[in-house]
Amino acid sequence: MGISHQGIAASDGLFIGPVRRLGSAQQERQGTGDAASEREALELAIARAITSLAALMERVEGEAQDILGFQVAMLEDDALAAPALSAIDQGTAAHVAWAAALDGEIAGYEASDDDYFRARAADLRDIRDRVLRQLAGEHAAGTVTGAVLVGDDIAPTAFLETDWSAGGAIALLQGSTTSHVAMLARARGIPMVTGLGELPSNITILAVDGGRGAVLSDPDAAQRAQFDAALDSDARARASEEQFRFRPAARRNGERIDLLINVAGVEELDRIDHAACDGIGLMRSEFLFRDGAPLPDEETQYRAYRRFAEWAQGRPVTIRTLDIGGDKPVRGLTPEGESNPFLGLRGVRLTLAHESVFRTQLRALARAAEHGNLKVMLPMVTVPDEITRSAALLDACIAELKAEGMACHRPPLGIMVEVPAVAVMPELFRAAAFFSIGSNDLTQYVTASSRDDARVAALNDPSHPAVTALIARVALFGREAGIPVSLCGDMASEPRHLAALLETGLTSLSVAPARIARLKAAIAEL
Ligand code: PEP
Ligand code: MG
Secondary structure, three states: OOOOEEEEEEEEEEEEEEEEEEEOHHHHOOOOOHHHHHHHHHHHHHHHHHHHHHHHHHOOHHHHHHHHHHHHHHHOOOOHHHHHHHHHHHHOOHHHHHHHHHHHHHHHHHHHOOOOHHHHHHHHHHHHHHHHHOOOOOOOHOOOOOOOEEEEOOOOOHHHOOOOOOOOOEEEOOOOOOOOHHHHHHOOOOEEOOOOOOOOOOOOOEEEOOOOOOEEEOOOOHHHHHHHHHHHHHHHHHHHHHHHHHOOOOOOOOOEOOEEEEEEEEHHHOOOOHHHOOOOOHHHHHHHHOOOOOOOOOOHHHHHHHHHHOOOOEEEHHHHHHHEEEEEOOOOOOOOOOOHHHHHHOOOOHHHOOHHHHHHHHHHHHHHHHHHHEEEEEOOOHHHHHHHHHHHHHHHHHHHHHEEEEOOOOOOEEEEEOHHHHOHHHHOOOOOOOOOOOHHHHHHHHHOOOOOHHHHHOOHHHHOOHHHHHHHHHHHHHHHHOOOOOOOOHHHHHHHHHHHHHHHOOOOOEEOOHHHHHHHHHHHHH
């Protein structure tokens, strides 16, 4: 009989499939028991890792190239593999010897007083895992389909690199329901459970109930039949909501609610029919910037933003400028070793500190604004001066583009309301063309409970009266001042929060695309 494990619900849905451990290339390999072949396997894996890094280096520039160059130099240094090779000669399997040797190095770097060396520990972890993947036959998370990914936590990039076309689910021992991965999972409709604490290491099949936050390991025939019945009835409920998909979102009294969607990448557009929503309320542009990959240039960004604008066919498309930092680091841009990244150099603070990166993005946005109803939104605004400085940069970019003879348009510049300083005194931010409430960050900052820490998940509750009161305050100010207000945090994607949200006077919500039909059905009941 399978055992049920209770965690925290992070993304609805049911899925059953084989377990795929994250970050455990090491566990997927068996040693051969022969020192000579283990030595050869490690040397070959290192050589392959160098070749793959060298190929990657050809496609990147600037700092990304330096990072990869450092990794290649480390791998080419015989001293790095020496302790592993001598452990292999003593009878240790190649993957165990390599992991132990690198873990020792990493611990040394992490203990350094020097920021530079501490920062290099991340490169060493990358090198360790790259070689381990080669030893295991190059299985990255991204190559698996139709599995339940199990691990302590999962990085947003690992989620994006995974092929979800055959379904799948995520079961995390730690993690959090408000992390960016949870948000991506909800957008994609991938069932996810966090905060499971522990799972036996030998399980092979996992049945995931994302809505209840529970998983069942290695179900027996009776449990399997029960799960299959639940899958059936879930499918029936989803089918009955479908009748609402292409209707305008409206309450029972006929009051219309604007229902827009949150997206992270152009590839998502292929799966969404634009006629089912009122536009894009939040495009998280930072997901075009992958950690370890080169920064996308103006042309690449322009093409992506233009794609969103054209997809929406005249409906509004709000593109948020880079919100990196916090739990979305990009090497070379985010500072290493911040003691509290969510309170550090994040969002507009970071882009204002990296003016050339910001300018590239603003130029691309102004050019894309020629092709649709595009709006630009600043994340993590805390003081009005951040709007003034960003607007000045946008104007400068537009003047520059015009001087170059490039077609462009000045998009309206709005802000996220996600820092309590703004929600408490929205009247200081009249310079914003619109407000979009980020309930994910607002909740984490109001309740002083991290959005990615399972241990404080119960405190990180958007229905806390203090959060709702701030939302109501912003909605009221917006109505009085004639500034449009929407809410794009994940709270809006939860039918259980709908009544309270609409009670605040909000009439515009931006939600996970996978929730459109369900939310329209729930709004019709209100
Ligand atoms: C939010 O904070 O609510 C939000 C929508 O932004 P993100 O989740 O990307 O931080
Ligand atoms: Mg936010």
